[in-house]
Amino acid sequence: MISTNTQDGVVVLSIDNPPVNALSSATCVEVIEALQKGNDDPAVAGFVITGNGRGMFSGGADIGEFATIMQERKVNVRDLVDAVDKLPKPIAVAVDGRALGGGLELALACDLRLGTPSSLFGLPEIKLGLLPGAGGTQRLPRLIGVVPALEMILKGDNADAAKAKKIGLIDEVVDGDVVAAAAAAVRGLAAKGEKRRVSEKKVSAYPIYFSEAHKRVPPEDKGGFAAHKAIDAIEAAVDWPFNHGSARELRYFIELLTGRESRAYQHIFFAERELAKIPGMPAGTAQHPVRSAAVIGSGTMGTGIAMTFANAGIGVRVLDTNAQAVERGRATVEKTYGDQVKRGRMTEETAAERLAAIEFVDSYDKIADADLVVEAVFESMDVKKSVFAQLDAAVKPDAILATNTSTLDIDAIAAATGRPGQVIGTHFFSPANIMKLLEVVRGTASSPETIATSMALGKTLRKVSVLVGNCDGFVGNRMLAPYIREAAHLLEEGALPQEVDAALTDFGFAMGPFAVADLAGIDVAAHIRAGREQAGTLGPGRVPRFEVMLTELGRLGQKTGSGFYRYEPGDRKPKPDPQIEQMIVEESRALGIERRAIPPDEIVKRCVYALINEGAKVLADGIALRSGDIDIVWIYGYGFPPFRGGPMYYADSVGLKKVLADVEAFHAAYGERWAPAPLLAELAGAGKRFASYKGAQA
Ligand code: 3H9
Numbered sequence: 001m002i003s004t005n006t007q008d009g010v011v012v013l014s015i016d017n018p019p020v021n022a023l024s025s026a027t028c029v030e031v032i033e034a035l036q037k038g039n040d041d042p043a044v045a046g047f048v049i050t051g052n053g054r055g056m057f058s059g060g061a062d063i064g065e066f067a068t069i070m071q072e073r074k075v076n077v078r079d080l081v082d083a084v085d086k087l088p089k090p091i092a093v094a095v096d097g098r099a100l101g102g103g104l105e106l107a108l109a110c111d112l113r114l115g116t117p118s119s120l121f122g123l124p125e126i127k128l129g130l131l132p133g134a135g136g137t138q139r140l141p142r143l144i145g146v147v148p149a150l151e152m153i154l155k156g157d158n159a160d161a162a163k164a165k166k167i168g169l170i171d172e173v174v175d176g177d178v179v180a181a182a183a184a185a186v187r188g189l190a191a192k193g194e195k196r197r198v199s200e201k202k203v204s205a206y207p208i209y210f211s212e213a214h215k216r217v218p219p220e221d222k223g224g225f226a227a228h229k230a231i232d233a234i235e236a237a238v239d240w241p242f243n244h245g246s247a248r249e250l251r252y253f254i255e256l257l258t259g260r261e262s263r264a265y266q267h268i269f270f271a272e273r274e275l276a277k278i279p280g281m282p283a284g285t286a287q288h289p290v291r292s293a294a295v296i297g298s299g300t301m302g303t304g305i306a307m308t309f310a311n312a313g314i315g316v317r318v319l320d321t322n323a324q325a326v327e328r329g330r331a332t333v334e335k336t337y338g339d340q341v342k343r344g345r346m347t348e349e350t351a352a353e354r355l356a357a358i359e360f361v362d363s364y365d366k367i368a369d370a371d372l373v374v375e376a377v378f379e380s381m382d383v384k385k386s387v388f389a390q391l392d393a394a395v396k397p398d399a400i401l402a403t404n405t406s407t408l409d410i411d412a413i414a415a416a417t418g419r420p421g422q423v424i425g426t427h428f429f430s431p432a433n434i435m436k437l438l439e440v441v442r443g444t445a446s447s448p449e450t451i452a453t454s455m456a457l458g459k460t461l462r463k464v465s466v467l468v469g470n471c472d473g474f475v476g477n478r479m480l481a482p483y484i485r486e487a488a489h490l491l492e493e494g495a496l497p498q499e500v501d502a503a504l505t506d507f508g509f510a511m512g513p514f515a516v517a518d519l520a521g522i523d524v525a526a527h528i529r530a531g532r533e534q535a536g537t538l539g540p541g542r543v544p545r546f547e548v549m550l551t552e553l554g555r556l557g558q559k560t561g562s563g564f565y566r567y568e569p570g571d572r573k574p575k576p577d578p579q580i581e582q583m584i585v586e587e588s589r590a591l592g593i594e595r596r597a598i599p600p601d602e603i604v605k606r607c608v609y610a611l612i613n614e615g616a617k618v619l620a621d622g623i624a625l626r627s628g629d630i631d632i633v634w635i636y637g638y639g640f641p642p643f644r645g646g647p648m649y650y651a652d653s654v655g656l657k658k659v660l661a662d663v664e665a666f667h668a669a670y671g672e673r674w675a676p677a678p679l680l681a682e683l684a685g686a687g688k689r690f691a692s693y694k695g696a697q698a
Contacts, residue, residue: 001027004034009045009190010183011038016052020059023102025069027062028080039089046090046186049106050179051097057119060101063128063266070254077102077134078250084109085135085199090189094182095119095170098158105134108143111189111196113170114182115161121169122158128269129226129262129643133253137233138245139198144168146205146234150213153230199242210235222508223643225261260653264645267691268635271628271646275466276455279625285452288400290460294319294367295374296387298329298360301404302376304432307333310357311433312461317359317367326360333358336433364394372457374426376404379527384408385416392417400450402426406477407528410443410470420445424454427474428463429637430520437637438463439474464636469623472537475633478623479614479647481532481539482673484525486610487513488544489670490603491584494595497564498576503600504607508641513607515574516639517547518563526551540672549583605662612651613663616677619648619693627652627690648690656684 001017001024013034015021031049038044051057061069061077069076084091084106092112093099098120099107105123107113115121123132123140131137132153141149144167152159164170174181189195213231218224229252236245256262291314295306298320306329309316320326337355340346361367373395375387384403391401400422403413414423425441438458442451451467458465468475487500501512517525525547532538550556550563557563558572565574588595615630624630631646644650651659660680667674683693 002030002034006044007048007180007183008187009043010048010186011044011046012048012050012179012183014050014052015058018052018054019056021051021056021103022059022062022064023077023080023106024062025065025074025076028077029075031080032075032083035083035087035091039087044089045190046092047087048092048094048179048182048186049084049110050094050182053096055097055118057093057095057097057099058101058103058106059098060103060105060124061134063269066257066266070257077105081105081109081134085197088195090186090195092182092186092189094174094178095121096178098122100158101125101132101136102134105132105136105139107170108139108198109135111194112172112182112185114172114174114178114185115164115170116178117161117173117175119161119164119170119173120158121161121164122156123153124156124158126154126156126226126230127265129223129259129265130256131226131230131233131249131252133249133257135199135246135249137230137249138237138242140169141205141234141237142201142203142242143198146203146209146238149234150209150231153234154213154217154227203238205235205238223261223641225259225643226256229256261643264643264649264653267628267645267649268631268642271626271632271649272464274626274628275464275632278451278455278467281448281452285448287456288371288398288449288453290314290371290400290453290457292316292370293372293374294370294395295376296320296391297376297378298322298325299376300332301428301430301432303329303332304430304434305374305376305404305428306358307336307354307433308428308461308463310354313357314460315357315359317361317370319361319364319367321362323362326362330360364390368394369396370399372400372402372453374402374404374428376428379405379408379524381408381412384413388413388416388423392419398422400424400453402454404428407473407531409472410441411445414443414445421447422450424450425470425474426454426457427476429476435637436462436464437476437633438465439476439633439637440465440467441470441474442467443470464632466629466633467625468629468633469621471621471623472532472535475618475624475630476637477528478618479611479630479634480638482610482614483607484513484517485539485543485673486606487603488546490598490606491546492544492588492591492593493598494588494593495598495603496576496581496584498574499598499600500603500607501574503603506600507604507608508644510639510641514564518557518565518567518574519572521557521559522547522550522563523556540675544587546584546587549587606666608647608650609659609663609666610674611647612659613674613677613680615648615651616680616683616690619690620677620679620695622695627693651680652689652691656680656689657687660684 003014017027091110093107093110095115100122123136125132148167161173165173217227233249236248293309293316295302295318298318306316306318337351341351402424410425414420424446427439429435429437440454455465497514504512555562561567566577618624627648630648634640635642635646663676
C-alpha cells in the first residue's frame with residue numbers, strides 16, 4: 001500500500017492504495033512503520049509523503065472502515081497524524097492531486113506542504129455528518145486563521161492550489177517535479193535542524209466569530225449537528241493548548257461517527273457510488289460518444305436542459321418552430337447567464353462561451369447530425385409520438401433519442417420510431433440547469449449501449465443519475481402521487497396547507513407539498529390527474545380534488561399569484577389564504593367529514609409512510625434497482641432531508657416492524673389506498689431492512 005525510495009538522504013513514501021488512496025488502517029500502519037524505520041536510520045535526513053502520481057494524493061480516511069475502526073481501536077489516521085507531528089526529523093508533503101479529509105489532515109501535520117497547479121485541498125467531513133477528526137479542527141485554524149478555517153470546514157468545499165497558497169494552507173505551488181522540490185525543502189530544514197509544527201502555533205479569535213457561525217448553520221436537529229460540533233472544536237483550538245483541543249475534537253468525532261445523522265450521510269455516500277453499478281451491465285459496455293446534442297422545445301425545461309449541456313461544454317441546438325417561444329427561451333438563457341455574471345459566479349467570457357454553445361433552430365434538418373436529442377415538449381403522448389416519428393426520420397441513424405417525460409410510457413414513445421433500442425428517458429428536474437437529479441428511464445428495448453451512454457452523459461452533465469424502470473411516474477413521481485394524495489386527505493380531515501407544510505418542513509423537507517404544488521403549477525398536477533383518471537390509474541378509493549378546484553378558480557400557483565397560498569407581487573413567500581381555508585372547510589362539509597385538529601407527527605407519518613409504502617412497491621417491481629437508489633431520487637429531486645438518509649433508509653432506521661404496524665392501522669382506518677406493500681410486510685416479518693433486499697437485481 002506504500003512504496004518507498006530514498007532520494008539523496010530523503011525517504012519518499014508514496015501512498016498507493018487505489019482507487020482513491022484512502023488512509024485505511026493497514027496503510028496507516030505501513031506509513032508509521034516506515035517513518036519509525038527512517039527516523040532510526042542516521043543516513044536519513046527527513047521524509048516526503050506523496051501520492052502515486054495518479055491525481056489523488058488521498059481521499060482521506062477509509063470510510064468503509066468507519067463502522068469498526070474506533071470501536072476496535074485499530075490504528076487510524078489520528079495515530080498516523082500524531083506520529084508525523086511527533087517526528088523529530090523534518091517531513092514535507094508533496095500533494096499530487098487531491099488531498100481530502102484525513103489526507104489534508106496528514107498534510108497539515110507535516111512541516112511543509114507543497115502542491116502542483118492542479119492540486120485540490122478540502123475537508124469534506126461535514127458532508128458525511130462529521131468533523132475533521134485527525135487534528136483538522138486544531139491545525140487548520142492555527143495555520144490559516146479561524147475565519148477561513150470555519151469556512152472551509154463548515155462548507156466542506158475544495159480550495160484549488162492558487163487559493164490554498166493565498167490563504168497560507170500550502171507553502172509552495174510547484175509546476176514541475178513536486179516530489180524533488182519537497183525533498184530539497186526537507187534537506188534545507190534538516191540542514192538547519194528546523195521543525196515547523198503547526199500544532200505549536202497559537203491562534204486567537206473574537207468569541208463573536210463562533211456565536212455568529214452557530215447562527216449561520218442549520219439547527220442541531222435539522223442536519224446541523226456536525227456543524228455545531230465543528231464550530232465548538234475550532235473554538236477549543238483558540239481556548240486551549242493543542243492536546244486539550246485535540247482531545248475535544250476526538251470526543252466530538254466519536255459522538256458524531258456513531259450518531260444517526262452521520263450514519264445517514266454515510267449511507268448516501270455509498271448509495272451514490274452504487275448508482276453506477278448496473279446488474280447485468282458489464283463495466284466496459286460500449287458507449288456512443290456525445291459531442292453534440294439537440295433539445296426539442298424551448299420552454300422552461302428545454303432551455304434548462306440546453307444550459308445543462310452548454311455548462312458541460314457540449315454544443316446544443318434547440319429546436320422550436322414557435323418564434324415567440326424561441327424569443328422567451330433565448331431571453332431566459334441570456335438572463336440566467338447574465339445574472340450569474342452580475343453575482344460574480346461566472347466571468348463574462350464563460351457566459352459568452354456558453355451562450356454561443358446554444359443555438360436556436362426551427363427545423364428538423366438542422367439537428368440531423370446531433371449525437372443525442374432530448375425531447376422536452378408538452379406532456380402529451382400524441383405530441384411526443386409525433387415528435388419522435390419526425391426525429392426518427394430526420395436525425396442520423398446512430399443518434400440516441402431521449403424523452404424528458406416525467407410520467408409517460410417510454411415503450412409507447414419508442415414504438416413511434418424504427419430504433420426503439422436507441423430510445424430512453426432522461427427525466428431532468430426543474431430547473432434543469434440547477435437540480436442535481438437525473439432519472440434515466442430504461443425502456444424494454446433500450447440497448448445496453450444506450451443505457452451506458454445515458455448514465456455516462458449524466459456524469460458529464462454533473463448530474464446524479466439514477467437508472468429507473470418504465471412505469472407511470474418512474475421512481476420519483478410515482479411515489480410523489482400517494483404522498484401528495486395523503487397530504488390532500490389531511491386537508492379534508494382538518495388540517496390546513498400551512499399546517500401540513502410546516503409539519504413536513506419541520507421534519508426536514510426543503511419545502512412542504514402545497515408550497516411545491518404552487519411552485520410547480522397546479523394546472524400541471526390537474527393535467528397529470530386527468531391523464532391518470534382517463535387511464536384508470538388514479539388509485540383505489542376517492543381521490544381529493546383540490547387541484548381540479550383550484551384550476552377551475554384560475555389559482556394555478558405562484559405564476560398566477562395564488563394557489564394553495566396567495567403571493568404578493570414579486571414575493572415567492574407563500575401566505576395563508578382565508579379563501580382557501582374556507583374552500584377546504586366547505587369541501588370537508590360537503591364530504592360529510594367532521595374536521596379535527598391533526599397533530600404534526602400524524603401529518604408526518606401519514607405523508608412519509610405513504611411514500612415508503614409506495615417505495616416498497618417500486619422496489620418489488622424492479623423500477624428501482626436498490627432501496628438506496630430511491631433514497632437518492634428523493635434527496636436530490638424532492639428535498640427529502642438528507643440527514644434522515646432518504647425515505648427507505650429512514651424506514652429502515654425506524655424499523656420496518658413499526659412502520660408496518662402504522663401502515664396497517666392506517667389501512668384499517670382509511671381503506672384500500674393504505675394496503676401494506678407485500679414487500680414491506682415480508683421484510684418486516686423477517687426482521688429485515690429494505691437495504692438488505694436484492695430481489696429485483698437477483
Ligand atoms: C475522514 O477523512 C475522517 C478524518 O477526518 C478522521 C479520521 C479519524 N474511503 O467517488 P468515486 C471509493 S472522512 C473509502 O466514484 P471520483 C468509492 O466508494 C473522509 N472509499 O470517484 C468508490 O468505490 P467503488 C473524508 C472511498 O473520482 C471509489 O472510491 N473524505 C473513499 O468521482 C471511487 O469513488 C471524503 O469525504 C474513502 N474516503 O471521486 C472524500 N473515497 O468504486 C470522499 C472514495 O467501490 N470521496 N472511495 O464504488 C470523494 O469525495 C470522492 O470519492 C473522490 C473521488 C473525490 C475522492
